[in-house]
Amino acid sequence: MSEKKDILIKILEINEISFNNKSLPIPVEEVEFGKNLVYGLGINLDFDFKNEILKLKLLLNYTLNELNESVLQLETEIVFHIKNLNKAIVPNTEEKEVNINDDLLSTLLGVSIGSARGILSTKTKGTSLVIFPLPIINVKEVLKQIKNQNK
Numbered sequence: 336m337s338e339k340k341d342i343l344i345k346i347l348e349i350n351e352i353s354f355n356n357k358s359l360p361i362p363v364e365e366v367e368f369g370k371n372l373v374y375g376l377g378i379n380l381d382f383d384f385k386n387e388i389l390k391l392k393l394l395l396n397y398t399l400n401e402l403n404e405s406v407l408q409l410e411t412e413i414v415f416h417i418k419n420l421n422k423a424i425v426p427n428t429e430e431k432e433v434n435i436n437d438d439l440l441s442t443l444l445g446v447s448i449g450s451a452r453g454i455l456s457t458k459t460k461g462t463s464l465v466i467f468p469l470p471i472i473n474v475k476e477v478l479k480q481i482k483n484q485n486k
Contacts, residue, residue, distance in 0.1 A: 342439065342470045343418040349450050352392065352410040354458050359406060360399070363463045371400050372467060376477065377443070387420040393447045395469065397419065407464055411451045415443060424485065437478060 359366060366372050377394035390412055397407035417423065423436040452469040459465040 337416055341419045342423050342436075344416075344439075344442065344447070345416045346413060347388075347416050348412070348414040350412045350414070351454050351458075352412050354409050356407040356455075356462060356464060357405075358457065359463050360402060363466070365446045366399070368467050368469070368470065372406075373398055373400055374469065376448075376472075378447070378481070380433070380435075381420075382420070383422060384421055384424075384426070384428070386418050389417055389420065389424070389443070391415065391443050391447050393451050397467070398418055398462070407455075407459075409451060409455055409458070411447065413447050413450060417446060440481075441474045441478055444477055448472050448474065448477075 347357040375394075375396040375398065377396075379394070381390040381392070382388070383390075392410060392412045395407075395411075397403055397408040398405050417439075423439045425434045426432075427434060448469070455469055456465075461468075
């Protein structure tokens with residue numbers, strides 16, 4: 336049996352931890368996603384190897400560049416049960432880091448980003464930010480940035 340088939344993922348919970356948004360300080364017609372309105376992502380992983388649980392927190396922030404003002408923050412958490420977690424994630428206690436299988440992390444990030452997009456869509460209904468959904472994100476690029484930051 337291949338190693339990939341030995342690792343099974345199940346979503347146990349999808350949680351909104353926090354959500355904050357402000358009215359846009361400039362007319363919505365002057366806002367262009369990717370130009371003066373940009374998003375930032377942050378992730379935090381928490382492992383419970385005994386119970387084969389991985390919690391992935393995703394932090395999302397929308398900022399108006401020229402004003403350097405955050406207009407939206409969303410924090411979500413997805414709790415995954417991963418059968419044979421220790422085959423995909425190997426802790427390195429000396430370096431205080433973990434080595435995670437790229438395919439697994441890409442999958443988890445994709446699920447987390449998609450879930451955050453859905454939560455964001457629901458939470459911004461009736462606001463001026465509803466017309467700025469989280470764009471399609473290349474998870475491989477996010478993974479590459481994470482690896483570069485951790486070097």
